[in-house]
Amino acid sequence: SQKIEQNSEALNIQEGKTATLTCNYTNYSPAYLQWYRQDPGRGPVFLLLIRENEKEKRKERLKVTFDTTLKQSLFHITASQPADSATYLCALDTNSGYALNFGKGTSLLVTP
Amino acid sequence: DAGVIQSPRHEVTEMGQEVTLRCKPISGHDYLFWYRQTMMRGLELLIYFNNNVPIDDSGMPEDRFSAKMPNASFSTLKIQPSEPRDSAVYFCASSGVEQFFGPGTRLTVL
Numbered sequence: 727s728q729k730i731e732q733n734s735e736a737l738n739i740q741e742g743k744t745a746t747l748t749c750n751y752t753n754y755s756p757a758y759l760q761w762y763r764q765d766p767g768r769g770p771v772f773l774l775l776i777r778e779n780e781k782e783k784r785k786e787r788l789k790v791t792f793d794t795t796l797k798q799s800l801f802h803i804t805a806s807q808p809a810d811s812a813t814y815l816c817a818l819d820t821n822s823g824y825a826l827n828f829g830k831g832t833s834l835l836v837t838p
Numbered sequence: 839d840a841g842v843i844q845s846p847r848h849e850v851t852e853m854g855q856e857v858t859l860r861c862k863p864i865s866g867h868d869y870l871f872w873y874r875q876t877m878m879r880g881l882e883l884l885i886y887f888n889n890n891v892p893i894d895d896s897g898m899p900e901d902r903f904s905a906k907m908p909n910a911s912f913s914t915l916k917i918q919p920s921e922p923r924d925s926a927v928y929f930c931a932s933s934g935v936e937q938f939f940g941p942g943t944r945l946t947v948l
Contacts, residue, residue, distance in 0.1 A: 760936065769842075769929050769939030770881070815881065822894050823886065824869050824933050830880035 728754040730829040732816060738835045739806055747801040747832045749816035756818040759792055759799050764813045764831065773814075774801075806836045842940035844930050850946045856918040859943045861930030862911055871937060872905055872915050873929040881929070887913065920947045 731750045739745050749759070758777045762770035776783045776792045776799065783790045789802040803810050813833045817826040843862040851857055863870045871886040885895040890907045898905070902921070907913040917924055925947050931937040 758935075767942075769931070769942050770937075772936040772938070775936060823888055824935055824937070825871065825883055825886050825894060826937065827883070828873075828881040 728752070728818065728820070728827050730816065730818060730827060732814075732829040733832045734830065736833040736835055738837065741807060741836055741838050743806055745803040745806045745810065745834055745836070747814050747816075747834065749799040749801065749829055751797050751818055754818065755794065757821070758819050759790075760817045760826065761788075761790060761799075761801050762815045762817060762828075764815060770815055770828075803834075806834075808836050808838055810834060811836050842930055842932055842938055844928075844940035844943050846943060847941060848944045848946075850948065851920055852948050853921055854919045855947075856916065857920045857924075857945060857947075859915040859928050859930075859945070861913045861915070861940060863913070863930070863932030864938055865911065867932035867934060867938070869933045870907060870913050871931040871933070872913070873931065873939075875927045875929060875942070884915070917945075920945075922947045 729752045760775045761773045763773055764770040774783055774785055774790045776790045778794055787804045791800045813831040815828050815831040817828045820827055845860045868889050872884040873881050875881045884897045885905045886893055887907045905915045927942045927944050929939050929942045931939045
């Protein structure tokens with residue numbers, strides 16, 4: 727079955743630095759991969775989608791890469807701010823409509 | 839648009855009781871998803887609908903769980919009878935390719 731791995735340990739970085747989060751997957755070749763942000767007590771919020779034929783996608787301070795050979799996606803936040811502190815989830819399509827499989831997420835803490 | 843609406847936001851019940859969670863998706867979205875989130879297992883897909891028809895319910899843990907979508911603007915997830923291990927946050931989402939999540943229902947079964 728499809729397995730998605732994200733760093734379970736929280737990532738602590740200083741404001742202004744670039745945060746890099748990793749999403750690895752096995753046993754599957756997804757057509758696309760998505761990243762979501764989740765704040766405590768709230769539902770996940772969609773950030774970016776990258777398709778299998780795209781190497782990189784950018785949105786403001788966010789950048790996502792997708793390496794289908796390594797079966798890995800990297801999620802970067804440049805010039806990080808304390809407001810970026812949240813849990814970030816990666817999600818892969820399942821070949822079943824628009825259903826997604828989510829990783830467990832990585833917690834990011836940006837300190838001033 | 840108010841986004842995806844879920845009710846109740848919090849539910850505390852006793853083991854053996856019936857629990858009904860409700861969801862109103864975003865108007866015009868053809869897909870509706872029910873998820874459960876726990877610390878141990880993360881966000882798990884329970885069931886999803888396309889145009890009000892259940893497509894994949896393989897994530898529903900057991901027969902105690904059932905879901906319906908009688909029309910395009912309303913869905914329910916029912917647990918009968920509830921058990922303490924059902925305690926979790928239950929999310930409804932609608933989409934599109936990108937999914938829009940509701941605020942969730944935090945269920946505690948004592």
